[in-house]
Amino acid sequence: MKAYSKYKQGLLDNSLEHRSAIRNGSYSGTTSGLAPGFVQGNVVILPSAYAEDFYKFCHQNPTPCPLISVSEAGDPSMPALGKDLDIRTDIPEYLVFRDGQVAETLTDLTSIWRDDLVTFVLGCSFSFEDALQSAGIPVRNVDSCSNVSMYRTNIPTKPAGPFKGDLVVTMRPFSPKDAIRAIQITTRLPKAHGAPVHIGSPSLIGIRDLSKPEFGDPVDIYEHEIPVYWGCGVTTQVALEGAKLPFAITHVPGKMIITELLNEELSVL
Amino acid sequence: MKAYSKYKQGLLDNSLEHRSAIRNGSYSGTTSGLAPGFVQGNVVILPSAYAEDFYKFCHQNPTPCPLISVSEAGDPSMPALGKDLDIRTDIPEYLVFRDGQVAETLTDLTSIWRDDLVTFVLGCSFSFEDALQSAGIPVRNVDSCSNVSMYRTNIPTKPAGPFKGDLVVTMRPFSPKDAIRAIQITTRLPKAHGAPVHIGSPSLIGIRDLSKPEFGDPVDIYEHEIPVYWGCGVTTQVALEGAKLPFAITHVPGKMIITELLNEELSVL
Numbered sequence: 011m012k013a014y015s016k017y018k019q020g021l022l023d024n025s026l027e028h029r030s031a032i033r034n035g036s037y038s039g040t041t042s043g044l045a046p047g048f049v050q051g052n053v054v055i056l057p058s059a060y061a062e063d064f065y066k067f068c069h070q071n072p073t074p075c076p077l078i079s080v081s082e083a084g085d086p087s088m089p090a091l092g093k094d095l096d097i098r099t100d101i102p103e104y105l106v107f108r109d110g111q112v113a114e115t116l117t118d119l120t121s122i123w124r125d126d127l128v129t130f131v132l133g134c135s136f137s138f139e140d141a142l143q144s145a146g147i148p149v150r151n152v153d154s155c156s157n158v159s160m161y162r163t164n165i166p167t168k169p170a171g172p173f174k175g176d177l178v179v180t181m182r183p184f185s186p187k188d189a190i191r192a193i194q195i196t197t198r199l200p201k202a203h204g205a206p207v208h209i210g211s212p213s214l215i216g217i218r219d220l221s222k223p224e225f226g227d228p229v230d231i232y233e234h235e236i237p238v239y240w241g242c243g244v245t246t247q248v249a250l251e252g253a254k255l256p257f258a259i260t261h262v263p264g265k266m267i268i269t270e271l272l273n274e275e276l277s278v279l
Numbered sequence: 280m281k282a283y284s285k286y287k288q289g290l291l292d293n294s295l296e297h298r299s300a301i302r303n304g305s306y307s308g309t310t311s312g313l314a315p316g317f318v319q320g321n322v323v324i325l326p327s328a329y330a331e332d333f334y335k336f337c338h339q340n341p342t343p344c345p346l347i348s349v350s351e352a353g354d355p356s357m358p359a360l361g362k363d364l365d366i367r368t369d370i371p372e373y374l375v376f377r378d379g380q381v382a383e384t385l386t387d388l389t390s391i392w393r394d395d396l397v398t399f400v401l402g403c404s405f406s407f408e409d410a411l412q413s414a415g416i417p418v419r420n421v422d423s424c425s426n427v428s429m430y431r432t433n434i435p436t437k438p439a440g441p442f443k444g445d446l447v448v449t450m451r452p453f454s455p456k457d458a459i460r461a462i463q464i465t466t467r468l469p470k471a472h473g474a475p476v477h478i479g480s481p482s483l484i485g486i487r488d489l490s491k492p493e494f495g496d497p498v499d500i501y502e503h504e505i506p507v508y509w510g511c512g513v514t515t516q517v518a519l520e521g522a523k524l525p526f527a528i529t530h531v532p533g534k535m536i537i538t539e540l541l542n543e544e545l546s547v548l
Contacts, residue, residue: 186478193462194474205463209455210479211503234480279548 024048025270029092029100032268038102038117040157040264046140049202049273050266051078051091051131052243053101054250055119055259058083061128063171067249068130070168074177074245076133076201078271084125091269097129102265105247110254115262127259132243134266135180137202137273141195147188150229157264158182160225160242164216165207167245172253178244179207181220183235192238201276208239215239225263293317294539298361298369301537307371307386309426309533315409318471318542319535320347320360320400321512322370323519324388324528327352330397332440336518337399339437343446343514345402345470347540353394360538366398371534374516379523384531396528401512403535404449406471406542410464416457419498426533427451429494429511433485434476436514441522447513448476450489452504461507470545477508484508494532 025045031037041050056064061083068075079090086098098119106114106122116122135158139149151158158180165177184192189209197205208215220237221228225244231237250258261267294314300306310319325333330352337344348359355367367388375383375391385391404427408418420427427449434446453461458478466474477484489506490497494513500506519527530536 186480186483187476190462190475190478193459194466197463197466206459207456209459210505211455214455214503234483236479 022270025092025268028268029095032102033096033099035117038265041102041266041268042136042157042264043152045268047272047274049078049269049271049276050134050136051269052134052246053097053261053267054130054132054246055097055127056130056255057124057257058126058128060171060253060255063173064130066170067167067173068132070170071245072200073204073207073241074167074243076203077130078133078201078276079131081129083128086123086129088129088131091131091267091271093270095267095269097267098123101261101267103262105260105262107250107255107258107260109256110251119259131267131269132246133201133203133276134243135203135240136266137276138196138199138240140273141199141277142192145191145195147184147191147195150183151227154229156227156229158226159220159223159229160244160263161212161217162224162248167249172255173249175245175248175252177207178225178242178248179215179239180242181223181237181239183229183231183237185234186236189236189238196240198277198279199273200278202273203241206238206240209236212237291539294361294537297537298364301371302365302368304386310371310535310537311405311426311533312421314537316541318347318538318540318545319403319405320538321403321515322366322530322536323399323401323515324366324396325399325524326393326526327395327397329440329522329524332442333399335439336436336442337401339439340514341469342472342476342510343436343512345472346399347402347470347545348400350398352397355392355398357398357400360400360536360540362539364536364538366536367392370530370536372531374529374531376519376524376527376529378525379520388528400536400538401515402470402472402545403512404472404509405535406545407465407468407509409542410468410546411461414460414464416453416460416464419452420496423498425496425498427495428489428492428498429513429532430481430486431493431517436518441524442518444514444517444521446476447494447511447517448484448508449511450492450506450508452498452500452506454503455505458505458507465509467546467548468542469547471542472510475507475509478505481506
């Protein structure tokens with residue numbers, strides 16, 4: 011067993027507590043704001059026949075798809091992310107894709123688990139929202155208790171095998187001063203999408219109307235605020251639609267896997 | 280004598296060559312683009328009676344006034360900045376202030392040098408322009424062979440003794456992508472003004488018209504470009520005007536002291 015510092019052990023109880031509540035079905039909401047300080051992940055579960063191509067897709071598109079951990083085929087545990095973590099039960103809600111379409115949502119994968127499934131866990135912007143707030147920078151979607159605004163852009167990802175599609179970004183508005191600071195802070199977190207991919211004019215990256223995000227909720231943008239855009243893990247869901255795999259599973263956006271890694275453990279610099 | 284690496288010795292010839300040409304009067308133009316890779320400095324020369332207050336002013340306003348080196352009173356050499364550097368002769372052109380007003384410009388201070396004069400050398404944005412260009416980011420004022428645009432803002436500096444006044448900023452326009460990268464790169468150079476103090480709307484910091492800089496030259500700003508503003512050493516000249524000292528000397532803006540420090544020696548991270 012990994013020896014944790016006392017500091018981390020104290021925090022861990024919080025991570026475990028939330029994962030237990032999700033596992034036993036007593037919580038199935040979004041995980042935003044839960045277990046502060048801990049890395050949450052985007053999850054993509056695929057038959058092993060597609061694993062190599064998906065590895066390649068993540069490698070070629072590290073900003074939307076920062077790979078944190080990959081399971082052994084058929085193994086629902088991911089000890090690097092949590093001692094007792096079971097990927098079949100520890101996410102509040104799953105999307106099951108069949109032939110590129112969402113076929114059903116489930117809160118437990120046990121009944122449909124297969125021996126050839128490989129789980130990819132990718133970093134998530136919740137980690138950097140935590141870092142921004144720790145630095146005293148208000149995050150609009152958090153403060154307004156809404157899901158972050160997400161948009162399809164006209165920036166193509168680099169395709170790999172069947173996986174292709176345009177980049178999806180999240181957008182958060184900031185004062186100019188906070189925008190500068192947010193760029194600095196998120197640069198330190200390449201495994202949580204890193205620095206923004208764009209600032210300012212939405213039309214430059216193919217976004218027509220900031221008040222109509224394709225995923226998540228719209229947020230207010232005040233005068234003189236600058237929209238700041240980051241790569242988003244939902245890019246993988248668009249790539250999954252494009253790939254039209256016979257079978258794949260992801261988390262419902264906003265309902266992530268809570269790990270036992272600290273955000274600061276992923277931070278560079 | 281400090282032992283230099285062969286790499287640096289090769290570069291040093293370039294730094295020395297330019298300083299010699301300036302010293303012997305064969306060059307008196309701006310120093311932008313000269314001795315690439317080497318730190319250039321803003322210079323403020325004051326009677327020692329004002330040195331403590333000016334130290335305090337720099338300490339309290341590190342973004343416009345990043346202090347690199349300070350001389351002994353009366354000593355025109357600054358061995359930390361160059362083996363044979365003589366601050367009386369090695370700047371292309373000087374402004375002599377009397378009672379807060381520019382009284383004359385000189386190319387040599389030997390005739391007016393005093394035993395009580397203390398020289399403050401502050402970092403300069405030429406260092407980060409060098410770093411930006413090394414990273415493949417075009418810098419408009421360099422590419423258009425003009426002086427950078429400088430503006431008085433409505434952001435007050437923190438006063439110290441007689442030194443007070445509003446912050447002066449430089450502005451460079453960038454594409455959104457390059458603006459993000461420029462924030463990252465200049466963050467690594469706190470001794471060359473560091474990260475920007477503002478991006479976007481000029482009116483937010485009291486600038487009325489970007490096409491009419493108070494110092495330097497205007498530059499073209501293309502559609503979708505974002506103006507990015509950095510603290511500027513000319514802030515000290517505004518503070519000198521405010522201080523109305525009986526006697527002080529600075530360099531003519533754009534005509535800096537060329538040192539033997541490498542920009543990379545000032546870089547953090």
